[in-house]
Amino acid sequence: MRNFYAQSIAYFFLIFLNLYGCSDIDFDKQISTDIETVSLNDAWIIDPYRFTPEYRFTLTNKNIFQIPAAETTLNSDAEIVKYHVSIQRLTYTTTYGDHPVTASGLIIIPIDTGNVHSILSYQHSSIFAEKEVPSYAIDSLETLTTFHLLPPLILAANGYITFVPDLIGHGASSSYLYPDHLDQPAADAVVDMLIAGRKFLQENDIPFDQNKLFLAGYSEGGYVTMAAQKAIEENPELGFHLTASAPGGASFNLNIGVPELINSDYLTFPNVFCRRIAAWNEYYWQRPLTDFFRQPYADNIGWIFDGDLGFDETNSYLTTNTYQLLSPEFVERFVDGDEEELIAALTTNSVNYWKPETPTMIYNGTLDNFKISQEEYSIFVNDFHADADVVQLVPIEDKDHLSAAYPYLASVIEWFQTFE
Numbered sequence: 001m002r003n004f005y006a007q008s009i010a011y012f013f014l015i016f017l018n019l020y021g022c023s024d025i026d027f028d029k030q031i032s033t034d035i036e037t038v039s040l041n042d043a044w045i046i047d048p049y050r051f052t053p054e055y056r057f058t059l060t061n062k063n064i065f066q067i068p069a070a071e072t073t074l075n076s077d078a079e080i081v082k083y084h085v086s087i088q089r090l091t092y093t094t095t096y097g098d099h100p101v102t103a104s105g106l107i108i109i110p111i112d113t114g115n116v117h118s119i120l121s122y123q124h125s126s127i128f129a130e131k132e133v134p135s136y137a138i139d140s141l142e143t144l145t146t147f148h149l150l151p152p153l154i155l156a157a158n159g160y161i162t163f164v165p166d167l168i169g170h171g172a173s174s175s176y177l178y179p180d181h182l183d184q185p186a187a188d189a190v191v192d193m194l195i196a197g198r199k200f201l202q203e204n205d206i207p208f209d210q211n212k213l214f215l216a217g218y219s220e221g222g223y224v225t226m227a228a229q230k231a232i233e234e235n236p237e238l239g240f241h242l243t244a245s246a247p248g249g250a251s252f253n254l255n256i257g258v259p260e261l262i263n264s265d266y267l268t269f270p271n272v273f274c275r276r277i278a279a280w281n282e283y284y285w286q287r288p289l290t291d292f293f294r295q296p297y298a299d300n301i302g303w304i305f306d307g308d309l310g311f312d313e314t315n316s317y318l319t320t321n322t323y324q325l326l327s328p329e330f331v332e333r334f335v336d337g338d339e340e341e342l343i344a345a346l347t348t349n350s351v352n353y354w355k356p357e358t359p360t361m362i363y364n365g366t367l368d369n370f371k372i373s374q375e376e377y378s379i380f381v382n383d384f385h386a387d388a389d390v391v392q393l394v395p396i397e398d399k400d401h402l403s404a405a406y407p408y409l410a411s412v413i414e415w416f417q418t419f420e
Contacts, residue, residue: 047111049086052204056087056138058111061157081157083110089135092196094188096168096176097283104135104171105193106164108156109206118209118243118420119198120160121190122152123217123224124167125249126180126272128314130307133170151218151409158413159420161201161208165193167224169279174307179283180276181254183349186224187231190215191238212419215245216412218405222250222363226351233357243419245356248363248408249401252352253376259346262334265322268369271314274325275305280345292330352376355384356391361415365396365404 047058061081088107093100110117125147127133132146149164156162167189169178179185194213201208213232217225225247232240251257261273277292278301289298297318304317319325333339347353364373377393380386394411396404 047084047086048113049088049109049111049204049206052088052200052206054089054091056089056106058084058086059153059157060084081154082159083112083157085110085153085156087138088200089138090193090197090200091172092193094168094173094185094192096173096179096185096188101168101176102172103168103189103193104166104173105197106134106138106152106162107197107200108152108162108164110156110159110161112159115159116207116209117159117161118212118214119163119194120155120214120216120416121163121165121194121225121228122155123190123215123221123228124148124164125217125219125221126311127170127178128271128275128305128307129310130170130174132310133166133174134164135166135171147218147405151216154409155216155413160214160416161206163193163197165189170307177279177282177305178275180220180272180279181223181251181349182280182283183227183230183351185283186227190224190228191231194240195238211241212243213240214243214416214419216247216416217250218248218363218408219250219401222247223252223351226250226252229356229358229360230351230354234354242358244359244361244416246361246363246408246412246415248412249365249368249404250362251376253350253379254346255350256375259334262322262326262331267320267322267325269315270318270320270325271304271311274301274318275314278305280342284345285341290327292327294325294327297325352379353384354380355386356380358390359419360391361394361412362392363394363396363404363408363411365399365401367398367400368404369401 049055050058061084086109088109089104090107091102091104094103095101124134127148130136132148134148134152137146137149152162152164166172167178168185169176198208198210200206215225215229217223225245229242229245229247232238232242258276261267267273274293274297278289281287281289281292289301292298293301300317304314309317322331330339334342337343362373362377373393377391380391381388396407396411399407
């Protein structure tokens with residue numbers, strides 16, 4: 001995934017020559033002086049939200065998104081980016097386990113005093129380096145164009161008040177290990193930001209449509225989106241009117257994915273697997289990491305995932321060889337059914353054992369390495385009797401996990417607009 005981020009930065013490097021800047025923001029001083037930034041005073045002056053708490057800066061609609069048309073249908077000629085946007089940072093209280101924590105995120109507001117816009121919560125994909133976390137990355141020209149930020153910027157510039165939770169383990173709550181594929185902390189971080197964010201909008205006289213709410217997210221963000229949708233639908237007392245949900249490129253059924261990884265002899269992305277097991281152990285069991293991993297990996301996991309290293313860097317300190325990475329006793333216990341707590345957690349944190357009632361589009365590239373979407377979707381429809389017209393599986397033809405990301409975004413925008 002880190003390679004994808006690097007590719008994204010390369011794609012957008014050309015736009016840096018006439019891109020971001022603001023009269024009251026200082027970008028990362030380490031950025032090359034060869035990159036020219038220009039004042040966006042015109043947009044800044046018309047931004048009525050620049051006086052709100054934790055204001056970051058304003059971006060113009062012309063400078064938010066430019067990418068070669070070969071990569072996506074979302075380009076400047078498509079006129080899909082309509083509004084200047086105002087970017088705010090928000091801190092709020094959520095829960096991790098049984099205790100409160102301070103979390104953070106962004107609210108990106110389309111500047112349009114003539115209309116009332118809907119709220120959309122966008123859940124980002126997996127992050128390893130803290131500098132890529134949305135509410136941190138927004139202050140750096142170097143990281144502003146990662147895939148964690150471009151989609152919500154585009155969505156907001158297309159007319160949605162877009163919430164971007166950093167999620168627990170990132171931003172203000174970075175002292176925790178990111179609870180990878182744990183549905184309760186994932187859902188809590190999204191739902192509590194929606195509650196806090198709506199309060200922020202009300203207190204600052206920013207109008208929004210209280211009868212519409214959209215959810216979207218890709219990869220890990222797709223899982224978080226489904227977890228949040230489930231929590232919102234199952235708790236009507238929250239008072240949200242969920243309109244549509246679009247999880248993409250995600251794995252929802254851990255009973256299918258995790259056993260396959262443990263039983264394989266090769267892990268393509270050992271960092272994803274190791275962080276997940278370590279996070280589950282921190283959240284549930286607090287067992288010695290040697291129960292799961294061989295040395296030296298058991299001792300190194302703490303600093304490998306402390307937020308300083310990116311995707312490729314974390315992988316470089318691990319091994320793709322399952323037998324060298326995992327404790328043989330752990331593998332044996334799991335295969336024999338003796339890892340009862342872990343096996344139970346796989347079901348607890350699978351988010352397709354229920355019946356969605358909200359219109360839901362589940363997106364997946366047909367060449368994606370995660371080839372289990374059809375089986376997961378069948379559980380929704382066949383086992384839990386979800387209406388196949390309400391919950392639909394949308395294949396993105398001839399695209400793998402990375403190349404499906406922007407076609408996913410284009411389709412989501414087009415679909416969400418049918419509800420407006």
